[in-house]
Amino acid sequence: MNIVMTIAGSDSGGGAGIQADLKTFQELDVFGTSVITALTAQNTLGVHGIFPATPEFVEQQLNAVLDDLKVKALKTGMLFSKEIIERIAKKLREQQIQIVVDPVMIAKGGHALLKEDAVQAMIKELIPIATVVTPNIPEAEAITGMAIDTEEDIKQAAEKLLSIGVGCVVMKGGHMDEPTATDRIYFQDGSTFQLKSKRIHTKHTHGTGCTFSAAITAYLGRGFSVKDSIIEAKKYVQSAIENPLHIGNGHGPTNHFAHRFHSAEVEVIE
Numbered sequence: 001m002n003i004v005m006t007i008a009g010s011d012s013g014g015g016a017g018i019q020a021d022l023k024t025f026q027e028l029d030v031f032g033t034s035v036i037t038a039l040t041a042q043n044t045l046g047v048h049g050i051f052p053a054t055p056e057f058v059e060q061q062l063n064a065v066l067d068d069l070k071v072k073a074l075k076t077g078m079l080f081s082k083e084i085i086e087r088i089a090k091k092l093r094e095q096q097i098q099i100v101v102d103p104v105m106i107a108k109g110g111h112a113l114l115k116e117d118a119v120q121a122m123i124k125e126l127i128p129i130a131t132v133v134t135p136n137i138p139e140a141e142a143i144t145g146m147a148i149d150t151e152e153d154i155k156q157a158a159e160k161l162l163s164i165g166v167g168c169v170v171m172k173g174g175h176m177d178e179p180t181a182t183d184r185i186y187f188q189d190g191s192t193f194q195l196k197s198k199r200i201h202t203k204h205t206h207g208t209g210c211t212f213s214a215a216i217t218a219y220l221g222r223g224f225s226v227k228d229s230i231i232e233a234k235k236y237v238q239s240a241i242e243n244p245l246h247i248g249n250g251h252g253p254t255n256h257f258a259h260r261f262h263s264a265e266v267e268v269i270e
């Protein structure tokens with residue numbers, strides 16, 4: 001059995017964070033373990049409160065899992081503070097685990113999930129040891145300090161991220177004003193490709209980023225290449241967005257059952 005891990009925040013509403021990650025892991029046939037950085041009181045309408053774990057307790061969870069279980073790949077999501085990032089990075093530097101960093105900063109409803117002073121710690125400590133980083137456009141802007149409006153801006157921002165040391169950058173296009181949902185992928189060796197799918201006009205996109213990065217992690221844990229993991233993860237998230245569950249009164253969650261009966265079309269452009 002392939003074991004993977006998520007280091008993220010809990011979403012009581014079940015749509016994002018740890019809950020989205022573990023559902024994705026289960027659906028994609030890997031054994032999911034978790035390190036919870038913070039509890040959020042949250043539903044599809046927004047975040048009502050955050051109760052962070054102490055950095056010491058985050059480290060205790062991480063040690064408990066890693067001392068016993070052979071984790072092949074892991075993802076990080078909501079990390080909340082610089083102290084938590086520093087603890088996690090110190091431990092992960094000693095491990096041989098493929099790391100997917102989803103640099104979660106702000107929830108769909110606008111609530112901050114990462115303290116402002118933690119962005120620098122993410123850049124210095126975590127991104128350099130990551131296999132893949134998956135920023136959306138606002139996150140890429142916060143990390144690189146540049147405004148991103150055009151395709152050329154996306155390429156330049158990706159190059160800045162690669163210069164920090166990460167192996168592969170997935171610039172997610174969910175926030176771009178484009179008729180398709182296009183993700184642009186850049187590798188250290190200069191190779192690049194795009195993943196294009198139909199843009200779904202829906203408000204039910206709570207947890208799309210979490211689901212996508214968890215799916216990449218699941219496929220890495222199963223031994224897929226980085227490129228194939230990203231392609232398969234895009235298919236999983238596309239079918240989860242195309243078949244919304246229509247639950248809750250706000251931004252409803254992605255549908256983790258969808259891939260069982262619906263295979264989504266994703267165009268790979270080399």
Ligand SMILES: Nc1ncnc2c1ncn2[C@@H]1O[C@H](COP(=O)(O)OP(=O)(O)OP(=O)(O)O)[C@@H](O)[C@H]1O
Pocket residue numbers: 016104107108135136137172173174175181182183197198199200201202205206207208209210212234237238241
């Ligand atoms: N409306 C949409 N239709 C189709 N695909 C979408 C749509 N919105 C986002 N995606 C896809 O979902 C994945 C996640 O991208 P997105 O930009 O939503 O991440 P995110 O903003 O980090 O998500 P979250 O807000 O959940 O953290 C990407 O593959 C993106 O292309």
Ligand SMILES: Cc1ncc(COP(=O)(O)O)c(N)n1
Pocket residue numbers: 008009010011016017018040042077078104106107108109113205206207208209210
């Ligand atoms: C615990 C947690 N982690 C991540 C997100 C981001 O997801 P979204 O941007 O869809 O709100 C969230 N809302 N809550």
